[in-house]
């Protein structure tokens with residue numbers, strides 16, 4: 394199976410490729426570079442792209458790689474948004490791995506004028522969420538020990554307890570917050586390819602305190618998650634189910 398993994402920054406990309414013995418580099422149109430690893434056994438070929446921070450960069454990077462692969466006649470069978478994340482306490486503490494059953498665009502919409510928020514779904518402009526295929530989420534959570542739930546995609550990382558409470562109130566099933574998952578899911582949906590979001594928690598969602606972020610610990614947890622994920626993907630002989638809707 395060919396897998397595309399999209400991270401925001403090179404440190405996250407390198408944490409993913411560290412789960413396999415060696416990597417090779419392949420240029421993409423536009424100048425970005427895919428880092429390819431073939432984990433033991435060779436059943437999975439995994440291209441990892443550091444596409445930039447935020448949903449727009451993630452969607453553009455993912456779509457470019459998906460299109461290039463499709464035009465080369467060798468399309469991907471799965472796209473994964475991966476990296477570090479803020480975790481909602483107490484369900485996803487620092488060092489935990491999370492897998493998203495629903496990738497939610499949590500700040501894409503409009504203020505309602507009475508202090509509320511209207512999602513793009515409520516505005517009638519498509520969907521504010523993408524569900525990952527249930528059997529894939531279950532297999533990944535089982536293999537990696539990841540906490541499963543909604544992972545929110547935000548363009549502005551949460552920096553106050555008030556905002557954290559607001560998001561948790563609006564999304565009681567949220568386990569974590571990142572900045573790319575929904576963008577990757579949009580690109581995957583446009584190409585009819587299954588999507589997954591897997592992140593390791595570096596900090597708690599809440600008051601901004603970058604000094605308290607445990608980035609190294611999270612990146613090591615991310616590597617560990619991919620060490621266990623690759624055999625799961627390698628054992629899926631059939632094509633994976635596409636998004637749950």
Ligand SMILES: O=C(O)c1cccc(C(=O)CC[C@H]2O[C@@H](n3cnc4c(=O)[nH]cnc43)[C@H](O)[C@@H]2O)c1
Nearest residue numbers: 401404446447477478479550551570571572573608
């Ligand atoms: O400074 C470093 O060494 C470093 C190494 C790896 C990653 C980073 C990042 O800052 C990655 C930004 C990336 O992380 C996600 N993230 C992490 N915590 C949160 C959060 O609380 N809220 C939202 N997003 C978060 C996000 O996907 C960013 O793109 C630095």
